Amino acid sequence: MQEVTPDRNDPTPDEFGNGVLDDTGAVDTTGIDIVGGATARVEVALPPSYDDDDLADDDVVLDDRAPLDDPAPRGDWASLGDRAPLDDRAPLDDDAIVTADIVEASGPAAELVTEDAGRSAAGTRETAVGVAAPVATRASVAVPADDAHERVRPRTSEITLQSRRLGDFEVSRESADLLTADRLLDPTHVVRPEPEGAWRHLVYTLSGRRLNLGDSKRARARKELDRRISAPLSGGARFVPVLSRKGGVGKTTVTTLLGMALADAREDRVIAIDANPDRGTLAERIGRTSGKTVRDLARSHTQVHGFNDISQIVARDHTRLDVIASDADPHVSEAFSDVDYQEVAEVAAHFYSLVLTDTGTGIVHSVMSATLDRADALVVVAGLSIDEARLASETLTWLETNGFADLVRRAIVVLNTARPGAALVRADELDAHFRSRVRAVVRVPYDPHIASGSVISFRDLQPETREAARELAAVVVEGLRAQAAA
Template sequence: MATKRNEPDVQSSADDKNSLADHDSKDSTVKEAPSSESLTFTLSLPTPVRETPAHEAAVAIDDVAVNAHHVDPASMATTSISFVPASVVTMPPEVAPEAAVIPELPPVDHPTTRRGRQRAEVRPAPETATMLTAERLINQSKKSRRPAPEGFVQQLVYAVTFHLVNMGDSYRVRERKALEARITKMFTGGTRFVPVLTRKGGVGKTTITALLGMALADTREDRIIAIDANPDRGTLAERIDKQTRATVRDVVMRSDSLHTFSEFQTVVSRDETRLDVLASDTDPHVSEAFDEDDYNVVADMAERFYSVAITDCGTGIVHSVMRATLQRADSIVIVSGGSVDEARLASETLTWLELNGHADLVKNAVVALNTATQGTNLVKLEEIEAHFKSRVREIVRVPYDPSLATGSVVHYRDLNKLTKNAALELAAVVMDGLPEVRTD
């Protein structure tokens, strides 16, 4: 370390010593004024140099000196340059880029939105309430389990396994459901008319009409009507519990005032299966007055409110009512008994129809073989069936039933199981022959 000091003379040093010696003795009494001379020490230390660490140098920004100065625009000279292009280049017109084609995504089986719904297609025309069907609204994929099976063994296994094993319906249940599916066949294009006829009385024509109508009404969900069009006094209304005294004559007289179904219900009787029955004239003096025109009025009225109309025809087939009935018929049911003469008369009925321009109805006809008549046990029913199979579309055998043999009110729930199955089979066969769509 270098020390720079002043060199006092010898006299000054002696005086200083004397002054220091007297300072202690005179300090308590008189304080002398400080000397005008002073001693100054000056130290020259090296300037510390700080070295920048490597981690700071890596992120440091170099200092660049900026010389900011003011530029006077007036002192600047302006130079203009003009040039003439040697040639003009014509650019081609811009072509709009082609829109990118985005392929459509494949259909999604499950909803993709947050609430599990997809955007449905909106039809241009307003929809009716009948278009809100269960098949359209219910999500079939969310049905976790099949319906419970029917059948003793199937239901037992289903219950014991706590609904884990579902064997499905039994064979008989599957047959019954298939039969019901045939009966509930849907139609478009107007009412379907099915006459029940024969040339001989006493073979159970009215009973077959009641059984057919009850089976249809009990299985189907639409409206079924049975019309007693017998020019003589018919007994169809006596097969159910009558609720009104009105007949076909009242419908003809009040046709202009029966505008709604509620008003039409006042002239018909309804049984436990929801079958509506329109009775024939009960007065023998005016029964012959029911003719072709009257039947057309009744049929037009039934066509406004019902899906299927079954007509119980009279024993004769040459009267005018039969002509109007056959003109509206979509299919026919021929009733035959189990005796020789009854079967022969039923076959002659088919022949008469073929000769009078109704061959198509004969090919599509159904023969109901009533085995409750006398002499059935002595006749080969198989031979009768073989005969009719060569002429008509189908044959259904109706067994004997005590509830039908009395000729009184028929309670569909009280019929034997075989009789009820025969009625369902007859209804299914008749429905098979009716056209689903009719344009005329």
């Protein structure tokens, strides 16, 4: 055994590599005993300036070590400096077993006890390190010969740290989305819009804008209809063809009214395509033309890269409805095929949310087949006569027997009154018949503004006609939304 006395100030480290204190002015005693070359006894006395009470409150933490799952690199314990913390040590040997005991000191300067079991035949080594203080820690490290090892948790109480969001600690903290108008604005000071209605607006004016009775029943119904028409549609473009097997029942007129009602109330884009191969008149009903037709769009569809390109081909009316006219020459229009329609439809679907198609009377035409393949909803126009009603019903039967039964169940039949005066057939019976086959039936009254055959101005229509067109638009949108939700 070799002792190192406190007065030794040899700057050369001893042969065992132990650190030597250069200055012992603040240390009462320091001793290092080497027993058998395998056991070390270290006595460290803290400076007298440290109070026992202060040290008694300090916690000894042994959990700052390398995880047992990841073997630590081999190495020996680092030399203890002046008041070196127990956790500032060198890495342990591979697969080390760590145990820790807390023992009470028996005196003001507790002695560090080191037990040496010697080096066993299996190669197991135990080392203990301690600090002389009112609370001493005894730790041992054992390295087994084989790979099997068991983890022994420290007997000291462990502190578990959890990762939590800020809201978990500050329950009363609110986010900015809670600052809504309903919460912050005082209802007694909120300025309501001026009421609609003659006498309601008069009361509001005479009371100095203090007495607001709200909108009239008609105004509330109009705003509710606006809400139904302008309801958002998710997904891509929706195609709604308007068809009839008999000419002269108002198919083009219904297409125009439906397009104007949709474009007037909605914020997205609506377009109507005249796909009638027999010289359609859709563009003539809005009174504006660009000089281009569906043939021009089908020919240059690969050159359309933006909305400015297609806006040079379509014509737009005052309701923001865009229309693509058909060819004026019947000989050229016959060449308009299903392939041409598909090319035009691809361009329209890229720039518009709702695409209406004014079809021809030939239901077996190739353009009709391409139109029905893309249809999301269907509008069938019927006149108020026996032959017109029968043709419309037979059209539904043909669609059902040719693979479009689901489209028929979701279809809308429009009973269009094209002639003035009382109808010869009972409209209620027609209404009941078609309701048994389709989703909804809408009646459009006779309007002299439409019957003249000239340009249709949506604002100049009779209120009943305009209301019917808006009801048709609302039913179409509701059907498309129900289909998307299914």
